[in-house]
Amino acid sequence: MRILENYNMKKHSNMKIGGDARKFIEIENKEELPELLKELKSYFIIGNGTNTLLNDKYLDTTFISLKKLNKITDKGEGRINVEAGLDFGKLIKYMGENNLSGLEELAGIPGTVGGLVFMNGGAYGKEIFDCIESVEILDEEKNIKVIPKENLKIDYRKTEIKENHWIIISANFKFENGYKKDLVKEIQTKRENNQPLEMPNLGSTFKNPKGYFAARLIIEAGAQGLKIGGAQMSMKHPNFIVNDGTATFDDVINLIAEVKKMVKEKSGIELEREIIILR
Ligand SMILES: Cc1cc2nc3c(=O)[nH]c(=O)nc-3n(C[C@H](O)[C@H](O)[C@H](O)COP(=O)(O)OP(=O)(O)OC[C@H]3O[C@@H](n4cnc5c(N)ncnc54)[C@H](O)[C@@H]3O)c2cc1C
Incomplete structure (x- = not known):
């Protein structure tokens, strides 16, 4: 190490x-x-x-x-083991090269496989756990274990891995045949058009409350474009915060608090943060 x-x-x-x-x-x-x-x-x-x-x-x-833990191991019949440090984009590339299908909707998410598994990341109606059979973790007793998906509590952008402070070492995926190349292209174009990828950002700041879109609530509260210091609610994607290059940690924290307040006042809805903050 x-x-x-x-x-x-x-x-x-x-x-x-x-x-x-x-x-x-x-x-x-x-x-x-x-x-x-x-x-x-x-x-x-x-x-x-x-x-x-x-x-x-x-x-x-x-x-x-864990970025050096980035191997993919073919287990046959569409099953692969993927180490947590691999860039998710490389998994999509591997799916393309091996004609595997199942997570095309997630193409363009810039995290690692471990990061996505940690929070059950997803996009366009698909979640990473849709194609996972089991995960290899280090538990609180420092034992390495493989846990089948059925034995894991998984929710929208949430897993018990977080609550239990486990470390994800790898995940065992099962894919279908027939990589959807056009879908990947379509999704990537959508991301380029709708997301401020040219500026530092952390993706969606808030989770979508049940039955609502956080982005819509932010627009309705008049908070799109709101700027504190160098941090701004993006004009391209209302739920993204962008850094104009001068933002401080406090700028982002204050902006999050202000947007939550504005949305609560306008709609009565309490937005829940999706991004993780390390103080
Ligand atoms: C432009 C952009 C678009 C995005 N679009 C989406 C999207 O469509 N859908 C979506 O779900 N997310 C999206 N995100 C958010 C982000 O990419 C995902 O949440 C991703 O899963 C985070 O992975 P990461 O490796 O960057 O995690 P990090 O930010 O490094 O970590 C996130 C959390 O995961 C934990 N973690 C990471 N690896 C492990 C591990 N091996 N074991 C235990 N805990 C671990 C960390 O401790 C931390 O708490 C987007 C972000 C950006 C910047």
């Missing part, structure tokens, strides 16, 4: 905000994890940081990156 001290985290959050961390550790194989965790009081697993806002002050924690 590689250990870096007083390591600046700005490039590890897609919001491009972040202070110096006590430690940043890059794991090279899964067997290193149990021993390492026994010694650590506090840690945070960081994937591609595409859903995580980091404080720009000193980060008194150890970040663990």
